[in-house]
Amino acid sequence: MNGGIKKIGPFEWEVPVGYTENMRVPGRFFLSDELARELEEGAIRQLANVATMPGILKCALAMPDIHWGYGFPIGGVAAFDRSNGVISPGGVGFDINCGVRLVKTPLSPEDLKNKRELIEHLYDSVPTGVGAKRKRFRFSPRDLEMAMAEGASWAVRNGYGVQEDIEHCEQKGQMKEADPSAVSAKARERGVPQGGTLGSGNHFLELQEVREIYDETAAATFGVKVGQVCVMIHCGSRGLGHQVCTDYLKTLESAMKKYQITLPDRQLACAPVSSPEGKAYFGAMAAAANYAWANRQLIMNTTRKVFEDLYGLSAKEMPLLYDVAHNVAKMETHTIEGQRVPVCIHRKGATRAFGPGSEDIPHAYASIGQPVLIPGSMGSPSFLLCGTREAMERSFGSTCHGAGRVESRSQAKKELSGKKVKEDLEKRGILVLAPSYSSIAEEAPSAYKSSQEVVRVVHEVGLSRMVARLEPLGVIKG
Amino acid sequence: MAMSIEELAHTADVRIRVKAPDLSELFVEAARGMMQVMYGGCEEGTITEELALEAGDHEELLHDFLSELLYLCDVRDVVFCSFLVRVENTRLSAILKGVPFDRKQHQGTEIKGVSYYGLQIVKEEESYATDILFDV
Numbered sequence: 335m336n337g338g339i340k341k342i343g344p345f346e347w348e349v350p351v352g353y354t355e356n357m358r359v360p361g362r363f364f365l366s367d368e369l370a371r372e373l374e375e376g377a378i379r380q381l382a383n384v385a386t387m388p389g390i391l392k393c394a395l396a397m398p399d400i401h402w403g404y405g406f407p408i409g410g411v412a413a414f415d416r417s418n419g420v421i422s423p424g425g426v427g428f429d430i431n432c433g434v435r436l437v438k439t440p441l442s443p444e445d446l447k448n449k450r451e452l453i454e455h456l457y458d459s460v461p462t463g464v465g466a467k468r469k470r471f472r473f474s475p476r477d478l479e480m481a482m483a484e485g486a487s488w489a490v491r492n493g494y495g496v497q498e499d500i501e502h503c504e505q506k507g508q509m510k511e512a513d514p515s516a517v518s519a520k521a522r523e524r525g526v527p528q529g530g531t532l533g534s535g536n537h538f539l540e541l542q543e544v545r546e547i548y549d550e551t552a553a554a555t556f557g558v559k560v561g562q563v564c565v566m567i568h569c570g571s572r573g574l575g576h577q578v579c580t581d582y583l584k585t586l587e588s589a590m591k592k593y594q595i596t597l598p599d600r601q602l603a604c605a606p607v608s609s610p611e612g613k614a615y616f617g618a619m620a621a622a623a624n625y626a627w628a629n630r631q632l633i634m635n636t637t638r639k640v641f642e643d644l645y646g647l648s649a650k651e652m653p654l655l656y657d658v659a660h661n662v663a664k665m666e667t668h669t670i671e672g673q674r675v676p677v678c679i680h681r682k683g684a685t686r687a688f689g690p691g692s693e694d695i696p697h698a699y700a701s702i703g704q705p706v707l708i709p710g711s712m713g714s715p716s717f718l719l720c721g722t723r724e725a726m727e728r729s730f731g732s733t734c735h736g737a738g739r740v741e742s743r744s745q746a747k748k749e750l751s752g753k754k755v756k757e758d759l760e761k762r763g764i765l766v767l768a769p770s771y772s773s774i775a776e777e778a779p780s781a782y783k784s785s786q787e788v789v790r791v792v793h794e795v796g797l798s799r800m801v802a803r804l805e806p807l808g809v810i811k812g
Numbered sequence: 813m814a815m816s817i818e819e820l821a822h823t824a825d826v827r828i829r830v831k832a833p834d835l836s837e838l839f840v841e842a843a844r845g846m847m848q849v850m851y852g853g854c855e856e857g858t859i860t861e862e863l864a865l866e867a868g869d870h871e872e873l874l875h876d877f878l879s880e881l882l883y884l885c886d887v888r889d890v891v892f893c894s895f896l897v898r899v900e901n902t903r904l905s906a907i908l909k910g911v912p913f914d915r916k917q918h919q920g921t922e923i924k925g926v927s928y929y930g931l932q933i934v935k936e937e938e939s940y941a942t943d944i945l946f947d948v
Contacts, residue, residue: 374823403824404929404945428925428947464850464922465889465913523887534922535948573886576924580879583928587872600871600928739823743921743948770919812922 339378345398345795349382354598357385363396363409366791372740372783376402377409383598384412388606389419391670391677395729397684398791399738399783403427405601408683411732413668414607416676420595421612422604423586423619425680427661428579430619431626432537432570434707435503435657436718437634441563441645443543443807448644453541453765453808455640460539460633462812463769466531471632473526478625481529482514485624486657489631496649499631501696503657504686504704507627511665513617517574518581521618524573525625530632534769534812536736536777537569538709539637542716542804552720552801555702556655564804565652566716567633568709569812570661571626578622582615607678616663616678623662630657655718656696656705660685660735668730679730687721687733687798695721706798708789711737711782712766712774712811713759716804717789724796733798737785746781747772755779768811777811817845826921826948827930831941835870835899838933838940839877839906843895846878846926849946850885851918854893857911861888865904870933873902874942878926881908889913921948 338350342362347370349361361381365373377400384394384406391413400409405424414420446452473481481488486500486507500506532539544562547553558564571578589605589612590597597604605612634654641647663680688695689703699705703721710716714737725731741749752771755778759766768774793800815837820827826849830841847853861884867873881892892910927945934941 401824402822404927404947408824463915464918464920465915520883520887524883535924577883580882580925584872584876588868600931603928742821742823743826744819745821769915772919773921776921 345791349378354379354382354386357382359385359390359393361385361394363400364398364791364795364797366787369398369783369787369791373400374402377407380407381410383602384410386597387414387420387422387602387604388595389415391415391675397732397734398788399683399734399736401738405599406680406682408738409734410682411680411684411729413677413679413730416607416665416678419607419678420604421607421616421663421678422602422680423579423582423615424602425682426579426619426663427682428576429570429661430575430578431623431659432661433626433630433657433659434566434568434709435630435634436655436707437565437637437652438557438655439563439565439641439647439652442561443563445645446563446807449808450765452640452644453767453810455644456539456637457767457810459636459640460810461531462810463534463773466533471530473529478522478525479514481628482517482621482624483512484508485627486631489628494635495631499654502654503627504659505694507631507657509620509623511617512620512624514621516614516618517578517621521574521577521581524577528572528574529629530636531572532569532633532812533572534773537812538712539633539810540566540806541808542566543807544802545805546803548800548802552702555699556705556718556801558655558718558802565637566709567630569630569633571622572629574625575622578618582618585611586615619663623659627657656707658685658707681732683735684732685735686731687725688731689721689723689726692721692726692731706733708734708785709736710785711779712777712809713764713779713806714782714785717785717800718802718804719789719798719800722796722798725798729797733792734788737782737788739781740783741781743776746778747775750775750778764806765808766811773811815841817841817848820943822945825945827943827945829941829943831939833939835940836897838942839874839897839899839904840895842874842878842944843881843892845944846881846923846946847892850920850923851891852920854891854911854918857893857909859890859910859912861908863904863906863908867902869902871931873899873904874933875926875928875931877904877906882923882926891918923948
């Protein structure tokens with residue numbers, strides 16, 4: 335490490351004020367020595383850039399899956415004072431409320447005799463990949479408006495799920511601050527045909543088996559046991575969210591001149607939280623976040639239908655364990671130096687990890703903390719964790735979001751054959767269906783950091799606690 | 813000098829470097845680079861779109877141009893293959909030609925957005941160049 339970066343704990347590092355010009359607070363990140371070897375300088379620079387933003391509180395944080403992105407580093411967390419701080423699309427990203435949900439089933443792997451048929455049915459039913467649109471479902475303008483306002487509730491009200499699903503989403507699957515009128519016609523146009531589609535890149539729908547339990551009490555509370563088959567869904571707000579980010583980058587860039595804010599990266603375009611421009615972005619972003627919750631609800635509903643057709647399961651027999659957002663800005667209240675402070679928190683590639691007794695946790699999970707879902711890469715394990723009080727104190731109730739890449743997509747495609755990756759995974763009993771071999775090569779397990787090591791760090795630091803490990807059985811990729 | 817599109821290393825996203833003898837051609841190369849990433853490119857098409865944009869500076873203009881292409885591809889289900897672009901000061905007019913999107917033929921990586929990170933148009937002796945980072 336250079337530039338005065340100090341290791342201040344077994345898994346904690348500090349980027350001092352002065353690492354780049356105009357830093358208002360230090361940067362802080364959590365890594366093991368093993369993960370530190372792969373840390374890119376670009377990611378540290380981006381963390382330092384975040385520390386220059388007006389109204390930032392305590393420090394600019396990054397989780398152990400930190401890597402080089404745009405604007406904020408991926409894995410970045412920052413809280414801003416709501417009275418004099420800013421809000422930025424660069425702290426959320428293009429895929430607003432990209433997130434993960436985990437659905438339980440009563441099945442064991444032995445029950446999946448026709449696993450290939452199941453994966454093929456799922457692949458045929460959930461549109462994936464570039465240009466994915468649903469043929470049989472399009473939002474009407476009114477439904478789109480309601481989905482942006484109500485999120486998961488809109489979906490359940492219209493028959494795409496059961497009431498219990500809502501309780502088991504972060505923030506009940508709805509940001510009430512959503513302002514659909516702040517979402518452009520272009521964004522709406524993109525959102526209409528894409529409801530219920532997975533998208534591309536690292537998005538997936540995966541069949542998993544609970545292979546190991548680390549915390550029996552928490553696992554029993556979340557209702558998971560060894561040998562149980564679950565379904566993990568990873569996707570976001572599709573073209574609607576991407577367009578909201580694009581639109582507001584422009585709006586907020588002009589606003590920076592108006593509010594005389596100068597920053598080292600144009601992608602950090604921002605405006606005061608309390609300004610009309612900042613409020614408009616937050617309202618539109620919240621509407622896109624709600625669209626993403628409705629989208630994951632639609633995909634889960636399609637998944638349940640496939641399981642109903644093949645195994646006769648009802649929706650109630652496939653309860654939603656939880657749904658988390660990992661690209662989002664929110665208004666929360668956190669304790670800073672003994673004071674309760676209203677903040678605008680940005681989590682970009684980071685997951686909320688509220689501890690026991692916190693607000694906005696399903697009643698049944700209140701004594702354990704919220705479930706935290708960490709997807710692995712294709713072929714590597716995913717993890718179920720729970721939020722902690724320590725996270726509330728040290729990371730504004732936040733933890734990591736995934737494995738993080740170590741190899742670029744082009745490098746992975748050059749070095750690996752998608753066909754070979756698929757065959758190797760099948761030898762391990764993991765069936766993969768994707769639109770092309772290149773999309774499989776891009777997402778090969780070797781292109782990612784070890785999700786196990788990332789999770790170990792947050793567990794050791796106490797930002798969340800390991801509950802269970804899930805291994806993949808089959809996956810459909812975008 | 814020749815025009816070029818080069819893919820640079822970036823772990824999470826896709827970053828390209830484009831070069832061209834003048835600004836208008838730089839915009840064409842950037843658009844071709846984006847289509848290459850998203851769809852693997854395509855042959856000459858008959859679907860035509862016209863664009864006119866204005867921005868505060870060249871970087872913003874390029875950002876807006878590529879973002880507009882992304883939007884058009886998404887809502888019109890079209891893959892653009894050829895670009896006639898004219899950049900004058902901070903104004904752009906363009907004629908785009910493309911073909912209907914075909915899932916079997918046009919395979920690539922979905923781009924979520926065009927980032928401003930590292931987007932800086934540099935004028936070298938006989939050419940213009942910039943890096944562009946796409947969120948994928």
